[in-house]
Amino acid sequence: MFELAIHASDVTVFGSQTLVTATPLALAAFGGVMCERSGVTNIALEGIMLTGAFVGYAVAFASHNLWLGVAAAIMAGVLIASIHAILxxxxxxxxxxxxxxxxxxxxxxxxxxxxxxxETQQVQGPGTLPVWSIPVLSQIPIAGPILFQNAFVTYAMLVLIGVVHFTVFHTTWGLRTRACGEHPRAAETAGINVHFVRYLNVLASGALAGLGGAYFSLQQIGEFLPGMTGGRGFIGLAAMIFGRWTPGGAFLASLLFTASDQVASRATAAGIHIPPQFLxxxxxxxxxxVVAGAVGRSIAPAAVGKxxxxA
Amino acid sequence: MRRWWSIFPGWVINLVIVPAASVVLGFGVAAIAIVATGADPSQAYLALFQGAFTNTNAFAETLVSSIPYVFLGLGVALGFRAGLFNIGAEGQFYIGSLSGVFVAYSLHLPALLLIPLSILAAMAGGFLYAGFAGFLKARFGAHEVITTIMLNYVSFLLANYLVTTPGLMLDPHTRTPRTPYIDPNAALPIIIPQSRLHAGFLLALVAIPLVWLLINRTTVGFRLRAVGYNPGAARAAGISVATTTVLAMGISGALAATAGIVQTLGIQHVMTPAVASGYGFDAIAVALLARSNPWAILPAAMLFGALHNGASFMQLQTQVSSDLISIVQASVIVFIAAPAIIRWLLRLREGQVAKVAITEREAISSV
Structure with a gap:
C-alpha cells in the first residue's frame, strides 16, 4: 500500500500546468472551430502555429518587444492561413x-x-511574457493561482472561449458561418457571399493558431526551436473534434489531453507504472x-472539406 | 495566345509538361527565399545538384533516398485512385518497420526465406493498421484523414513503447533504446559496391509495374477505381464499397509499410524510437506530382530523393538550410494541385490540364 496524500498545493500545480499547457491546443482548436464551421477543413493548424512561433520570436528578438512579437505571431498566422484560403x-x-x-x-x-x-545569434533573447497576478482573485484558494496567475496568451485563450462561442453561436456572422459550413448552396441563395465568409473565417483561424504559436516561443521558453510545436497542432485538431466543433468543448478536451500528460509524468515519478506512451x-x-461514433458521435459540419x- | 506546347496530347501535358513546369516554378519560389536570406540561389542550387548527382556515390545515395518515396508514393497514389486520402503513410511506415524487424531479428533462416518473410510481416502489419482506418470509414463513416492522422501518433508512441520496454522489443544487451540487430541474413544485399545502394531499389522497380497491374488489370483494381470515381455508381453496379474501401486502405498501408521495412533491412538494420520524419506529407507530395500514376512515381520519387540527398551538401557548402527543399516541395504541390495557375502561365485551354484525381472526386461530390 502506498499513501496518497494530496495537498492543496499539489492540486494547484497540477491544475495550473494542465491549464497552461492546454493553451496552444485550445487556441489551435478554436481556430479549427472557426474554419471548419464555415466549411473549410484545417489540418494546417500545426504549420500555422509553427509559423506564428517563429515570426513572433523573430520580431520580438529584433525589436526587443515581446508585445510586437505577439502581434507579429498573429499577423504571420493570418498571412500563412491566407495561402490556405486562396488555394x-x-x-x-x-x-x-x-x-x-x-x-x-x-x-x-x-x-x-x-x-x-x-541560429548563430549570441545575443540575449527577448525573454518570456510576464506572469500577471490579478489582485484579490488570485488569492482564492486553489482556483485563484490556477486561473488568475498566468501570462498573456493563457488569459487571452480563456477570454477567447467566450468570444469565439459568442461569435459562432450568437451573432449574425456566426449564423452565416454555420450556414456556409452546413449548406453553402442554401446560404448563397439566401444572399450570403460564401467565399467571403469562408475567407474571413480561415483568416481568423490563422490569427488564433498564430497566437497559439506565440505561446511556444514567447510564453513557454522565450526561444524558437525548429519544429517546436511538435504535433500539438494536430492534438488541437483532435481537441476540436472531441469537443464537437464548439469552443467550450474544445477547451475541455484540451484540458483532458494535457491533464493526461500531467498524470503520465507524475505517475512515473511516484513509481506507479503506467507506460507514459499509453497515456x-x-x-x-x-x-x-468519437469520430467513429462509438461513444457519443461527433459529427462534422455537413459541407466541411468540399x-x-x-452558382 | 496559345503556345506551341499546347499541340501535345493530353497525357504528355499532364504527366510531363505540367509536372516539369511545376518543379521549375517550385525552384523559382524557393529561390526567392534564398535571396531573402542573402544567399545566392545559383550557388545553392549548384551545390544541391552536386550533392545529388556529381559522383557515383552521390548518385547512389540519391537512389537510396528515393527508395522509400517509391513505396510511400505508390501507397498514397493507390489510395487516391480509390478516392481515399491516406495521410497516415508515416505511421504505417513505422508499423511496417516494427512488425518486419521483429521477424528479422527473431528468426534465423536463409536470406531467401528471411527477407521475404520480414517484408510480408511488415506488409501484413501495414495492411491491418491502415485497413483499420478503412474499416472505420466503411463501417462508421469516420473520415480517413482524421483517423490516419491520429493513428500516426499512436504508431510513434507504440513504437517507442515497444522499443524501449525490457521484455518486449528492447535489446537486452544494450542500454541504448533500440531493438536487437536483424539477423545478417535479413539484410538486403548491396548492389553497387562501396555504396549504400541496396536491393530495396530493385524491389521498388518491381513494385511499380505490380501496382500498375493491380490497379489497371485486376478486378480489385477495377473496383477500386470505380469506387474512387463514383461510389454511388459503383454500389449500383454491385460493387461492395465497404470491402473495397478496407482493401484499398489496407493495400495502401501495406505499401507504406514496405517502405519502412525496406529502409530497416537495407540501411539501419535495427529499429530505434520513432521520430516524426515528415515522410507522410512527402508521400502525398510524391503521389500528387506523379498524378497518382504508378509509372510516374519513379521520377517523382527520384526527384524527392535527389532533393533530400543534395540538401545536406547544399547546407554544408552554402549555409542555406536543408529545410529549403520543403519550400520547393510545398510550391510544387501548389502548382500541381491548382492547375488554374499553370494553365494560365502556359496559356493552355481549360480541359487540357486535368485536375488531380482526389480533387476531381471532391468537385463531383459537392455539386
Missing part, C-alpha cells in the same frame, strides 16, 4: 492538399530563416472513438 476557396484545391502545403511550407520557411538569422495515446484514441463553386 482552397478561390482555386478549389482539395482542402487537405492545401493544408498539407501549409504544413510543409511552414517547416521550410521557419527552418531556412531560423538558420540564417537566429500519450489517449487524445488520439479518444478522437478516433470546395464550393459559386
Amino acid at each position: 482552397s476557396i478561390s482555386f478549389l484545391v482539395d482542402q487537405i492538399v492545401s493544408g498539407t502545403v501549409i504544413n510543409i511550407l511552414a517547416v521550410g520557411i521557419t527552418g531556412v530563416f531560423y538558420r540564417t538569422f537566429l 500519450g495515446m489517449l487524445p488520439y484514441l479518444l478522437t478516433i472513438v 470546395p464550393y463553386r459559386k
Whole structure:
C-alpha cells in the first residue's frame, strides 16, 4: 500500500500546468472551430502555429518587444492561413492538399530563416511574457493561482472561449458561418457571399493558431526551436473534434489531453507504472472513438472539406 | 495566345509538361527565399545538384533516398485512385518497420526465406493498421484523414513503447533504446559496391509495374477505381464499397509499410524510437506530382530523393538550410494541385490540364 496524500498545493500545480499547457491546443482548436464551421477543413493548424512561433520570436528578438512579437505571431498566422484560403476557396484545391502545403511550407520557411538569422545569434533573447497576478482573485484558494496567475496568451485563450462561442453561436456572422459550413448552396441563395465568409473565417483561424504559436516561443521558453510545436497542432485538431466543433468543448478536451500528460509524468515519478506512451495515446484514441461514433458521435459540419463553386 | 506546347496530347501535358513546369516554378519560389536570406540561389542550387548527382556515390545515395518515396508514393497514389486520402503513410511506415524487424531479428533462416518473410510481416502489419482506418470509414463513416492522422501518433508512441520496454522489443544487451540487430541474413544485399545502394531499389522497380497491374488489370483494381470515381455508381453496379474501401486502405498501408521495412533491412538494420520524419506529407507530395500514376512515381520519387540527398551538401557548402527543399516541395504541390495557375502561365485551354484525381472526386461530390 502506498499513501496518497494530496495537498492543496499539489492540486494547484497540477491544475495550473494542465491549464497552461492546454493553451496552444485550445487556441489551435478554436481556430479549427472557426474554419471548419464555415466549411473549410484545417489540418494546417500545426504549420500555422509553427509559423506564428517563429515570426513572433523573430520580431520580438529584433525589436526587443515581446508585445510586437505577439502581434507579429498573429499577423504571420493570418498571412500563412491566407495561402490556405486562396488555394482552397478561390482555386478549389482539395482542402487537405492545401493544408498539407501549409504544413510543409511552414517547416521550410521557419527552418531556412531560423538558420540564417537566429541560429548563430549570441545575443540575449527577448525573454518570456510576464506572469500577471490579478489582485484579490488570485488569492482564492486553489482556483485563484490556477486561473488568475498566468501570462498573456493563457488569459487571452480563456477570454477567447467566450468570444469565439459568442461569435459562432450568437451573432449574425456566426449564423452565416454555420450556414456556409452546413449548406453553402442554401446560404448563397439566401444572399450570403460564401467565399467571403469562408475567407474571413480561415483568416481568423490563422490569427488564433498564430497566437497559439506565440505561446511556444514567447510564453513557454522565450526561444524558437525548429519544429517546436511538435504535433500539438494536430492534438488541437483532435481537441476540436472531441469537443464537437464548439469552443467550450474544445477547451475541455484540451484540458483532458494535457491533464493526461500531467498524470503520465507524475505517475512515473511516484513509481506507479503506467507506460507514459499509453497515456500519450489517449487524445488520439479518444478522437478516433468519437469520430467513429462509438461513444457519443461527433459529427462534422455537413459541407466541411468540399470546395464550393459559386452558382 | 496559345503556345506551341499546347499541340501535345493530353497525357504528355499532364504527366510531363505540367509536372516539369511545376518543379521549375517550385525552384523559382524557393529561390526567392534564398535571396531573402542573402544567399545566392545559383550557388545553392549548384551545390544541391552536386550533392545529388556529381559522383557515383552521390548518385547512389540519391537512389537510396528515393527508395522509400517509391513505396510511400505508390501507397498514397493507390489510395487516391480509390478516392481515399491516406495521410497516415508515416505511421504505417513505422508499423511496417516494427512488425518486419521483429521477424528479422527473431528468426534465423536463409536470406531467401528471411527477407521475404520480414517484408510480408511488415506488409501484413501495414495492411491491418491502415485497413483499420478503412474499416472505420466503411463501417462508421469516420473520415480517413482524421483517423490516419491520429493513428500516426499512436504508431510513434507504440513504437517507442515497444522499443524501449525490457521484455518486449528492447535489446537486452544494450542500454541504448533500440531493438536487437536483424539477423545478417535479413539484410538486403548491396548492389553497387562501396555504396549504400541496396536491393530495396530493385524491389521498388518491381513494385511499380505490380501496382500498375493491380490497379489497371485486376478486378480489385477495377473496383477500386470505380469506387474512387463514383461510389454511388459503383454500389449500383454491385460493387461492395465497404470491402473495397478496407482493401484499398489496407493495400495502401501495406505499401507504406514496405517502405519502412525496406529502409530497416537495407540501411539501419535495427529499429530505434520513432521520430516524426515528415515522410507522410512527402508521400502525398510524391503521389500528387506523379498524378497518382504508378509509372510516374519513379521520377517523382527520384526527384524527392535527389532533393533530400543534395540538401545536406547544399547546407554544408552554402549555409542555406536543408529545410529549403520543403519550400520547393510545398510550391510544387501548389502548382500541381491548382492547375488554374499553370494553365494560365502556359496559356493552355481549360480541359487540357486535368485536375488531380482526389480533387476531381471532391468537385463531383459537392455539386
